[in-house]
Amino acid sequence: MGKVRIGIIGLGNMGTGHAKYLVNNEVKGAELTAICETRPDRLQWAKENLGESVQLFDNLDEFLASDAIDGVLIATPHYDHPDVAIKAFQNGLHVLCEKPAGVYTKQVRQMNESAKASGKVFSMMYNQRTNPLYTKLKDLVSSGELGEIRRTNWIITNWYRSQSYYNSGGWRATWAGEGGGVLINQDPHQLDLWQWTIDMMPKRVRAFCYFGKHRDIEVEDDVTAFVEYENGATGIFVTTTGEAPGTNRFELSGDRGKIVIEDGKLTFWRLRVSEREFNETYQGGFGQPECWKCEIPIEGKEKGHMGITQNWVDAILHGTPLIAPGEEGIKGLMLSNAMLLSTWTDNWVDLPIDEDLFHQHLQAKINQSKVKKDTTYQTLEVKGSH
The missing domain is CATH 3.40.50.720 (NAD(P)-binding Rossmann-like Domain)
Known part of the structure; x- marks a missing residue:
């Protein structure tokens, strides 16, 4: 060929x-x-x-x-x-x-x-997997520079959308038209990067999704989720389309320091010795490991x-x-599905989720939606930039 x-x-x-x-x-x-x-x-x-x-x-x-x-x-x-x-x-x-x-x-x-x-x-x-900020982060994590992951926090609230945006298309922000709100429309890249950069999915999720909190819409527009990982690490994911000015800050804490991506920069607060080693050997009472603030150079451009x-x-x-x-697309979607299911059931959700239970809840929302779901791809206007 x-x-x-x-x-x-x-x-x-x-x-x-x-x-x-x-x-x-x-x-x-x-x-x-x-x-x-x-x-x-x-x-x-x-x-x-x-x-x-x-x-x-x-x-x-x-x-x-x-x-x-x-x-x-x-x-x-x-x-x-x-x-x-x-x-x-x-x-x-x-x-x-x-x-x-x-x-x-x-x-x-x-x-x-x-x-x-x-x-x-x-x-x-x-x-976004071609963004050198995130490829460098993945490299630092996979090479062991950060040590064992202990906490992940992503605040992604700079997805501001006005009511006029939602009014611009009848399918927007409806269960039948889009199947969700900020999680399915604006956040797929962040949900993918959240698990891809650390090569780790949570074991369970507890989330609080608010539906039409800031706008006259059916779907979620404000979400706070807490996750637990198999190794004992925890994480927070916060997102909304109704906050201005918004924030985009991804923070990872590990045994050997902390990495923050914000405002187009990657900053590594690197411990001279691991926190675990310091804790086991230090005898001075108050004190903490020596820490170096490193501005990590980012090479290349996003493709x-x-x-x-x-x-x-x-x-x-x-x-x-x-x-x-393509097979990895299910991972970020699993996270958003788990957040919605946790809210709908008012409970923790283990991963992988109960897919039949999620579909039952989603179908109930579709049946109540203000737009009728048609299974042909031709029916809904093809969406553009989100």
Whole structure:
């Protein structure tokens, strides 16, 4: 295979962004050859802007069965990601899926099983994994510089959204339209990075989600969650769309110090000896380990969406390891599902969650939603930037 022929499903803001860099040949080894979209105005835009060589489809099955593509980039509404991906795998196609992987883990698990059975290359659009701040953090943790993780705290409250934002689309912030609020719409990158950088998922979660607390919406817009890890570490995740000015601060405490990512900087307060060793040997009463404040140099630039797409294409053509394997999309979603389920049941939730119980609660919310859920990806306007 000389080039990977890519078809995009969904031409909203995100799909349009992907189409632009692909048609401009900014991803080596890739060629945009087809678009699947049901809205006539977006197909007309594609016809006028993407060139005659890009085939246009308004039927998903015909698109997937065509001989025009080797892989698909899915940029449809959340609920449809797994279903569309499964169909693509069944048609022998590689898949790159926009985040989140889906709305509930039971559906995403079926997608992962289909991906494995197909043998095709499956990646998630977790473009923040290309951010050198987080790749450096992952390196420091995995190399043992921070020692054993003891606490994780992420305050991510700079997702401010006004009521007019929610009023701009009838599907926004509804259980039937999006399947959740700040956790599923704004936070998928942080939930992914939270577990990816430390290579550790919590063993249980206790969360408090507030629904329509700051805005006239159905879904959660304010969340505080507490988690426990198998090694005894604990963590806090705080998020909202109703706070200004907001904060984005990720703090990790370990046996050998503390790392903070905030305002685009990574700062490491490094202990000269581990806290454990100091505690075992120090005899002076009051006192603490010697600590050095280190401004860690960050090299490279975030490669963003194009970086993930390039990596996916390289994996198809050359077997390059994936930055964001598609099967890992279930991890961040598991965290958001657990937070909602903990709130709905007013109790601790063990991970992995009871997927059937979560789906029952979600279905009850969908049945009460102000918009009717339709299972076809064409029904809801394809969402753009979140």
